[in-house]
Amino acid sequence: MLETILQAFGLFVLAYFFVLNLIYLGFTLVAWRSISEHVRKRGYDSTTEAFASPLTPAVSVLLPAYNEEPGVVESVNSLVSLRYPVHEVIVVNDGSTDGTMAALTDEFDLVEVRRPIRDSIQTKRVRGIYVSRRDRDLWVIDKENGGKADALNCGVNAAHFSYVCAVDADAVIEHDALLHVAKPIMDDPHLVAATGGIVRVANGCRVEHGEVLEVGLPKNRLAIFQVVEYFRAFLVGRVGWTKFNSLLIISGAFGLFKRSLVEEIGGYWTETAGEDVELVVRMHRHLRTLNVPYRIVFVPDPVCWTECPEDLKALSSQRRRWHRGLLETLWRHRSMTFRPRYGTFGLLGLPYFLLFEALGPLIEILGYLLFPIAYLTGHLSASYLLAFLGLALVLGICLSVAALVLEEFGFRRHTRQRDVATLFMYGVLENLGYRQLTTFWRALSFVDLLRGKSSWGEMTRKGLARGGRS
Amino acid sequence: MLVTDLIEVVSLAFMGTTIVSLLALIVQRTVLTRSQRMVLEAERRLRPLAHALVEGELPELPRMNRRERQALGRLLSRYSEFLTGAAKQYIASFFEKEGLVDVEIRRLRSRRAWRRATAAHLLGDIGSSRALDSLLIALEDRDRDVRSAAAMSLGRLGAEEAIVPILDAEVLRQLPEAVAGFALLAIGPEAVPELITLLGHDNPAVRATALRVLGLMGSARDADHIAERLVDSSKEVRARAAIALGRVGAAHHTTRLLEALDDPVVSVRAASAAALGSIGDARAIPALVDMSSTDVYEAAQAAARSIALIDPDAAISNSEEGGPQLQAVADMIRIFGAIDA
Numbered sequence: 001m002l003e004t005i006l007q008a009f010g011l012f013v014l015a016y017f018f019v020l021n022l023i024y025l026g027f028t029l030v031a032w033r034s035i036s037e038h039v040r041k042r043g044y045d046s047t048t049e050a051f052a053s054p055l056t057p058a059v060s061v062l063l064p065a066y067n068e069e070p071g072v073v074e075s076v077n078s079l080v081s082l083r084y085p086v087h088e089v090i091v092v093n094d095g096s097t098d099g100t101m102a103a104l105t106d107e108f109d110l111v112e113v114r115r116p117i118r119d120s121i122q123t124k125r126v127r128g129i130y131v132s133r134r135d136r137d138l139w140v141i142d143k144e145n146g147g148k149a150d151a152l153n154c155g156v157n158a159a160h161f162s163y164v165c166a167v168d169a170d171a172v173i174e175h176d177a178l179l180h181v182a183k184p185i186m187d188d189p190h191l192v193a194a195t196g197g198i199v200r201v202a203n204g205c206r207v208e209h210g211e212v213l214e215v216g217l218p219k220n221r222l223a224i225f226q227v228v229e230y231f232r233a234f235l236v237g238r239v240g241w242t243k244f245n246s247l248l249i250i251s252g253a254f255g256l257f258k259r260s261l262v263e264e265i266g267g268y269w270t271e272t273a274g275e276d277v278e279l280v281v282r283m284h285r286h287l288r289t290l291n292v293p294y295r296i297v298f299v300p301d302p303v304c305w306t307e308c309p310e311d312l313k314a315l316s317s318q319r320r321r322w323h324r325g326l327l328e329t330l331w332r333h334r335s336m337t338f339r340p341r342y343g344t345f346g347l348l349g350l351p352y353f354l355l356f357e358a359l360g361p362l363i364e365i366l367g368y369l370l371f372p373i374a375y376l377t378g379h380l381s382a383s384y385l386l387a388f389l390g391l392a393l394v395l396g397i398c399l400s401v402a403a404l405v406l407e408e409f410g411f412r413r414h415t416r417q418r419d420v421a422t423l424f425m426y427g428v429l430e431n432l433g434y435r436q437l438t439t440f441w442r443a444l445s446f447v448d449l450l451r452g453k454s455s456w457g458e459m460t461r462k463g464l465a466r467g468g469r470s
Numbered sequence: 471m472l473v474t475d476l477i478e479v480v481s482l483a484f485m486g487t488t489i490v491s492l493l494a495l496i497v498q499r500t501v502l503t504r505s506q507r508m509v510l511e512a513e514r515r516l517r518p519l520a521h522a523l524v525e526g527e528l529p530e531l532p533r534m535n536r537r538e539r540q541a542l543g544r545l546l547s548r549y550s551e552f553l554t555g556a557a558k559q560y561i562a563s564f565f566e567k568e569g570l571v572d573v574e575i576r577r578l579r580s581r582r583a584w585r586r587a588t589a590a591h592l593l594g595d596i597g598s599s600r601a602l603d604s605l606l607i608a609l610e611d612r613d614r615d616v617r618s619a620a621a622m623s624l625g626r627l628g629a630e631e632a633i634v635p636i637l638d639a640e641v642l643r644q645l646p647e648a649v650a651g652f653a654l655l656a657i658g659p660e661a662v663p664e665l666i667t668l669l670g671h672d673n674p675a676v677r678a679t680a681l682r683v684l685g686l687m688g689s690a691r692d693a694d695h696i697a698e699r700l701v702d703s704s705k706e707v708r709a710r711a712a713i714a715l716g717r718v719g720a721a722h723h724t725t726r727l728l729e730a731l732d733d734p735v736v737s738v739r740a741a742s743a744a745a746l747g748s749i750g751d752a753r754a755i756p757a758l759v760d761m762s763s764t765d766v767y768e769a770a771q772a773a774a775r776s777i778a779l780i781d782p783d784a785a786i787s788n789s790e791e792g793g794p795q796l797q798a799v800a801d802m803i804r805i806f807g808a809i810d811a
Contacts, residue, residue, distance in 0.1 A: 037584065040584040040588070041584070041587070041615065044591030044592075044615065044619045055652060055682075114794060114801050116771075116798055118767050131802070133805065136810065160771075186646060186648040187646040187649070188646060189646075384473065387474045387478050390477075391478075391480060394481045394485050398484045398485075398487060401492065402488075402491065408498075417499070420499070
């Protein structure tokens with residue numbers, strides 16, 4: 001009986017491993033091609049014309065803020081000074097208990113006004129609406145706490161323009177980022193429903209007055225691992241899924257959406273930790289149900305810099321929350337999975353995320369438990385075990401290195417040789433413990449779900465401070 | 471045993487690939503860094519030369535090696551994006567003398583789309599009218615980026631003969647609307663007669679595009695033609711007509727715009743209200759006050775803003791009866807003195 005179970009599991013793991021890595025490698029090749037095309041397009045980029053053109057659509061930038069006192073001023077400064085023809089910034093203070101509101105009032109000379117906002121999406125009560133005397137395109141909405149999704153919905157209700165760009169309060173958006181992320185929409189306003197840009201780790205960068213002046217590596221080792229991880233997730237994963245029009249997520253840190261579409265589908269879901277994933281999946285569902293041609297696009301150029309956790313507790317909390325969000329979304333939209341009427345999204349995207357991303361941690365941990373048992377009970381030879389582990393390690397390293405090579409060939413944001421060498425070293429090392437740790441945390445999210453956990457957890461933000469390195 | 475051997479072989483293959491990639495990257499980075507440094511150095515040295523050339527002060531170019539010529543070409547391309555008139559002609563002459571115009575025209579026939587698109591883009595920077603025919607052909611290229619780059623360049627070259635092909639391509643969705651619009655704007659008022667003709671086209675998408683561009687570059691002379699489209703069968707055309715009229719219209723169009731405030735479509739009502747604000751005729755205020763208190767969000771907001779544009783004092787005095795939108799606008803006037811147009 002044990003032998004049968006172990007053999008069956010062994011075959012399953014082999015097949016699973018084979019398919020998963022084939023997909024990763026395939027995506028890496030797709031990403032390579034896509035990013036090469038993207039780099040070549042810079043030779044005939046029309047961003048300058050877009051900036052000067054009265055035809056570029058206006059955007060409402062939404063910044064939900066909860067207890068973001070350390071960094072909110074820098075974030076708002078970076079948004080207000082974005083290079084874009086017409087945009088407004090709406091900060092939604094989601095019932096902060098720290099000095100977020102005071103910091104904003106002091107810095108931007110806020111005055112209360114009566115600005116009616118739509119009630120098409122229900123949200124918690126708005127306590128007051130303020131405009132900045134320094135900049136009439138900067139608004140602050142003070143509301144009762146309802147969570148990030150609720151705050152974003154309030155922003156969608158208040159937005160003046162046809163497009164809304166959701167950003168995180170701890171993020172710094174590059175000057176041209178909004179132009180770049182809006183370009184697919186300018187090219188195809190009737191087709192492109194949403195776009196998103198890349199999120200990079202700001203820890204270790206020199207940030208001044210809401211601008212990243214010098215890109216550097218964090219001093220914290222945990223943060224360096226995350227730099228590598230983000231490259232893999234964004235430059236390989238998201239570029240790949242965009243090709244199949246099956247992008248599951250546009251990062252909540254930086255995403256551009258058609259306002260009317262967000263309103264039409266009822267806004268962000270407030271009862272999940274993964275409101276950004278769930279919104280995009282619901283968009284796919286809505287548009288495919290209506291049989292409306294559309295695209296949801298990831299753009300690798302426009303950059304949003306964000307602070308990542310530097311201690312195990314905060315990182316664990318973040319990963320568990322992200323995975324919980326994914327599980328909640330997949331469960332909510334389970335009727336779409338494997339359904340041909342949802343096209344590539346239903347037949348490829350959702351099954352992949354279910355089988356390899358959502359359930360992957362459980363399968364991997366089961367493997368870590370059963371493989372030693374199989375070896376100790378003589379059902380698995382040492383040579384096979386070592387060969388398999390060796391292959392898993394080499395493939396992991398290869399994929400991390402491939403992501404770093406993509407970054408180097410495509411973008412070269414890390415100019416110092418030493419930093420690049422460090423990243424490659426961490427790309428190797430992350431397969432020797434860090435990835436296993438994140439897998440364990442992701443597996444714990446199943447326990448969180450069963451226990452009904454819904455909180456975001458706490459991360460001590462240092463803030464992308466004025467002057468000096470973050 | 472066989473499976474184990476296979477796994478080992480695959481592992482070695484991937485390890486080899488990883489090492490090769492790393493080595494390639496090290497080489498590429500070293501070469502690129504050196505090359506970039508040399509290019510930047512060349513550009514720094516040649517900048518005074520480029521400035522002199524642009525000002526027409528340089529009768530003959532000094533001897534330069536290939537890298538220097540490329541650096542000078544890059545500098546001039548960048549300047550050309552922002553220059554017009556004689557300066558642009560001097561740049562065009564430089565590229566002609568260097569034979570670069572012919573090089574880029576030949577590249578428009580490259581098998582690779584990105585090379586064709588880059589060539590189409592550069593020909594706009596170069597500014598040589600010899601490229602017009604080739605760029606017009608490139609408007610029908612099978613690759614969208616090539617068509618877009620060609621359209622932008624034709625716009626920068628002020629090619630009137632490109633007006634109809636660009637509009638046709640936009641209507642057939644072969645060109646992004648923004649690209650077609652930019653190109654037509656760049657061509658300038660010469661495009662207006664053709665656009666007015668297209669206001670009577672069968673296809674509402676054509677009429678809508680023509681209105682969009684007319685609103686941006688037309689003049690008061692064109693307003694009557696635009697006003698006729700306020701009663702078009704297409705809601706998009708009616709809305710675009712209202713927006714365009716707001717930019718080029720005059721007080722005698724107020725009546726027609728007031729009638730459009732009763733349109734069943736929100737976007738048309740909102741655009742008409744906004745247009746009335748731009749025109750600035752105080753006769754519209756009572757209807758706008760009513761609209762700002764009774765209509766849906768977008769239309770009410772447009773009406774309130776228009777009242778403030780026409781007469782800020784009227785916005786304040788009517789704020790209580792004008793509803794929340796007008797109250798918001800009145801607050802803005804009290805704080806800033808006026809609202810942004």
